[in-house]
Amino acid sequence: xxxxxxxxQEGLARGWKVLGGAHGALPASITCDVAIIGSGAGxxxxxxxxxxxxxxxxxxxxxxxxxxxxxxxxxPEAYASLYQEAAGRQTKDKGIxxxxxxxxxxxxxxxxxxxxxTPPATLKYWxxxxxxxxxxxxxxxxxxxxAEERLNIAPWQTDPNENNELxxxxxxxxGIKAEVIPRxxxxxxxxxxxxxxxxxxxxxxxxxxxxxxxxxxxATLLVETRAEKFDISNGRxxxxxxxxxxxxxxxxxxxxxxxxxxxxxxxxxxxSINSPxxxxxxxxxxxxxxxxxxxxxxxxxxxxxxMANAVKAWDGAPQSIxxxxxxxxxAIDGPIGFKLExxxxxxxxxxxxxxxxxxxxxxxxxxxxNANVMLAxxxxxxxxxxxxxxxxxxxSGAPLLDYPLTDYVLEGARRSMLAMAExxxxxxxxxxYPGHEMGEGTTTWLxxxxxxxxxxxKPLLTKIGSAHVMGGCxxxxxxxxxxxxxxxxxxxxxxxxxxxxxxxxxxxxxxxxLSIYGNVNRLAQGLAQRLTNKAVSLV
Amino acid sequence: xQRRTLLKLGLASAVVLxxxxxxxxxxxxxxxxxxxxxxxxxxxxxxxxxxxxxTLPTDEGPxxxxxxxxxxxxxxxxxxxxxxxxAELSQLLGLLNTAAGRRGVVGLSPDWHEASVGEIxxxxxxxxxxxxxLRVQAYQGLHDIVSASYFSGQESWAVLGYxxxxxx
Numbered sequence: 001x002x003x004x005x006x007x008x009q010e011g012l013a014r015g016w017k018v019l020g021g022a023h024g025a026l027p028a029s030i031t032c033d034v035a036i037i038g039s040g041a042g043x044x045x046x047x048x049x050x051x052x053x054x055x056x057x058x059x060x061x062x063x064x065x066x067x068x069x070x071x072x073x074x075x076p077e078a079y080a081s082l083y084q085e086a087a088g089r090q091t092k093d094k095g096i097x098x099x100x101x102x103x104x105x106x107x108x109x110x111x112x113x114x115x116x117x118t119p120p121a122t123l124k125y126w127x128x129x130x131x132x133x134x135x136x137x138x139x140x141x142x143x144x145x146x147a148e149e150r151l152n153i154a155p156w157q158t159d160p161n162e163n164n165e166l167x168x169x170x171x172x173x174x175g176i177k178a179e180v181i182p183r184x185x186x187x188x189x190x191x192x193x194x195x196x197x198x199x200x201x202x203x204x205x206x207x208x209x210x211x212x213x214x215x216x217x218x219a220t221l222l223v224e225t226r227a228e229k230f231d232i233s234n235g236r237x238x239x240x241x242x243x244x245x246x247x248x249x250x251x252x253x254x255x256x257x258x259x260x261x262x263x264x265x266x267x268x269x270x271x272s273i274n275s276p277x278x279x280x281x282x283x284x285x286x287x288x289x290x291x292x293x294x295x296x297x298x299x300x301x302x303x304x305x306x307m308a309n310a311v312k313a314w315d316g317a318p319q320s321i322x323x324x325x326x327x328x329x330x331a332i333d334g335p336i337g338f339k340l341e342x343x344x345x346x347x348x349x350x351x352x353x354x355x356x357x358x359x360x361x362x363x364x365x366x367x368x369x370n371a372n373v374m375l376a377x378x379x380x381x382x383x384x385x386x387x388x389x390x391x392x393x394x395x396s397g398a399p400l401l402d403y404p405l406t407d408y409v410l411e412g413a414r415r416s417m418l419a420m421a422e423x424x425x426x427x428x429x430x431x432x433y434p435g436h437e438m439g440e441g442t443t444t445w446l447x448x449x450x451x452x453x454x455x456x457x458k459p460l461l462t463k464i465g466s467a468h469v470m471g472g473c474x475x476x477x478x479x480x481x482x483x484x485x486x487x488x489x490x491x492x493x494x495x496x497x498x499x500x501x502x503x504x505x506x507x508x509x510x511x512x513x514l515s516i517y518g519n520v521n522r523l524a525q526g527l528a529q530r531l532t533n534k535a536v537s538l539v
Numbered sequence: 540x541q542r543r544t545l546l547k548l549g550l551a552s553a554v555v556l557x558x559x560x561x562x563x564x565x566x567x568x569x570x571x572x573x574x575x576x577x578x579x580x581x582x583x584x585x586x587x588x589x590x591x592x593x594t595l596p597t598d599e600g601p602x603x604x605x606x607x608x609x610x611x612x613x614x615x616x617x618x619x620x621x622x623x624x625x626a627e628l629s630q631l632l633g634l635l636n637t638a639a640g641r642r643g644v645v646g647l648s649p650d651w652h653e654a655s656v657g658e659i660x661x662x663x664x665x666x667x668x669x670x671x672x673l674r675v676q677a678y679q680g681l682h683d684i685v686s687a688s689y690f691s692g693q694e695s696w697a698v699l700g701y702x703x704x705x706x707x
Contacts, residue, residue, distance in 0.1 A: 004707070072704065073704030073705070074691075074704065075691055076612070076615075076616070076691040080616070080619035081619075085620060085621050085624060086616065086619045086620045086621075086624075088620060088624065088683075093672065093676075094676045094679065094680075189705075189707060191705055191707070192705075193704065193705075199707055200707060247619065248618070248619050248620060248621055248622070249621045249622075250621070250622050314701065315705075346701075347690035347691070347695065347696060347699055347701050348687045348690050348691045350690070350699075351686035351687055351689065351690035352683045352686055352687040354686065357589065357590040357591075357592075357660070357663060357682055357686075358589060358590065358591075358592040358593060358660055359592055359593040361590070361591075361593070361594070361686070362591070362592065362593025362594040363593070365594055365698060365699055366698070366699075366700075368699040368700055368701065369699075369700045369701075394623055396622065396623060398621065398622075398623055437667050437668055437675070438668055459672075460672060460675040460676065460679070461668065461675070
């Protein structure tokens with residue numbers, strides 16, 4: 001038994017109102033001031049601020065409530081209980097696998113802690129193309145600063161592990177700038193298991209910060225509860241139907257609504273696939289056919305290197321070094337830009353991402369301690385061949401993202417693989433494998449360059465993943481270009497706000513968690529002011 | 540109903556279904572009450588032998604124990620997936636368990652019992668780079684489920700040199 005404090009167990013013991021699953025049956029109906037759908041980055045910030053303003057808040061989360069005692073640093077349990085679709089969520093053609101969180105805290109419970117403000121170039125594009133004139137670095141700065149202070153976000157002070165250091169070393173040899181990543185941690189043990197939930201509560205996720213704050217302030221949390229449908233009439237949300245779900249998202253009862261929630265205001269913060277899906281299921285007004293469109297992923301291309309020396313990529317802070325060289329040295333609307341980072345490698349993640357099978361795969365497995373997987377996060381949404389995907393509904397009402405990989409994006413995969421392989425060789429790689437079904441391991445940069453240039457870049461053949469979902473309910477200055485007003489309110493539904501990554505009219509071009517925290521911080525403060533006439537802030 | 544859902548597996552799957560022909564009507568689901576059917580267990584066992592060749596124990600006894608353990612973990616993984624994933628997998632495994640599906644999707648003439656690991660490996664390599672989406676999707680589904688399930692087992696970590704979670 002761990003002797004570490006467990007803030008969730010302690011909170012439950014002092015009387016938090018949590019229902020659903022093993023915590024107790026859902027009541028037939030609930031009335032509140034604000035119903036918040038989701039418990040991730042946007043939901044947590046909103047819950048804290050609205051509770052602080054004295055509002056009666058109900059938080060609705062489809063996943064389970066887990067805590068540090070449940071986080072055993074073991075992949076199978078973590079993927080099954082903390083991720084959407086058991087970490088196997090895929091786009092419609094199965095061309096992209098999406099890692100997205102699904103438990104209290106949402107993706108913030110399982111992400112790798114990288115925290116970046118929205119880049120000024122991204123905001124400039126939003127101002128110019130979507131009329132978001134108030135989305136400037138200066139206007140947002142105080143809200144980012146508060147979020148950084150509240151969540152302990154600061155550049156990582158400890159030396160990077162070898163997995164990250166080799167990115168810095170290889171980049172330096174090529175004259176490419178690489179920098180330290182800000183992380184949201186307090187008392188970090190440098191374990192490397194952030195993706196399986198933090199067993200020491202060091203990661204300042206929503207699970208251990210804003211959600212406990214809201215619950216201590218009297219908010220109610222419904223878990224294992226899916227927001228199924230809004231009842232909409234007269235330009236307003238009149239109610240929200242929820243159902244109880246099993247850990248794999250199947251309904252507990254085949255027939256019927258478990259609970260009906262009536263609120264004065266609703267905040268949708270289920271993430272960029274589930275939020276549009278709830279609006280689609282609810283047949284929300286969508287006069288300009290914007291809903292669910294422009295959903296972005298930062299499609300990620302990879303190269304795997306076997307380094308001359310041990311890397312032990314499972315150990316230590318997962319991400320602490322990045323390079324924006326290939327974002328900052330070219331036009332935002334030119335060939336697709338990409339951010340470079342590395343991936344922590346645990347056995348299941350490594351096994352599922354390895355190219356090939358049989359003896360060739362076995363050779364790679366045996367060199368696991370020396371392996372490095374580099375990531376290129378491609379900045380989608382800034383070019384007419386990078387319009388992202390569209391959220392659809394399956395016949396069951398479950399969401400499905402159709403994200404066709406265009407030649408433009410796939411050429412970005414090729415360019416990024418070239419960039420990554422060159423850095424890996426400079427850093428001491430013996431062999432590099434492009435993430436491609438036809439890719440073979442090659443042992444020199446020139447040989448690898450030729451091999452990558454010869455690969456046919458096609459969906460499925462080119463291995464593409466993603467851990468960032470953005471857009472689908474985009475912000476815009478008018479209803480023809482987006483779903484959500486600049487103040488976060490739905491263009492056609494006056495008592496519905498959207499407070500999550502689905503707001504973003506393009507991808508961010510950086511890991512999006514701090515962008516969600518900062519932007520939603522401003523929107524939620526505005527909402528609290530409108531609902532209560534009180535000024536609240538995160539710090 | 541089955542046919543319509545299968546078509547969603549990939550744009551080019553109609554080609555495969557044309558090859559499979561009437562077999563679709565005779566298909567048995569690959570999952571029954573959430574458990575792998577006998578045919579589906581055989582497919583995953585042979586896929587496991589092929590994908591993990593060079594990694595699995597070489598002696599027959601320990602190899603069989605490892606495969607049985609793999610199948611248990613695959614079943615546990617599938618039980619945690621959403622209903623639509625289970626339905627799709629059930630249909631795919633059902634299709635691969637018919638002679639026409641085995642030939643059309645996998646490109647394997649001998650049945651799953653009789654085929655050698657070498658024959659299955661040749662078929663998988665062709666699937667892997669096929670221009671027919673369904674064939675690549677089926678290969679990747681088998682590969683990812685087998686690889687991820689195998690390395691989720693603690694006994695596989697010694698092969699990797701992974702020390703396991705750090706004590707806290």
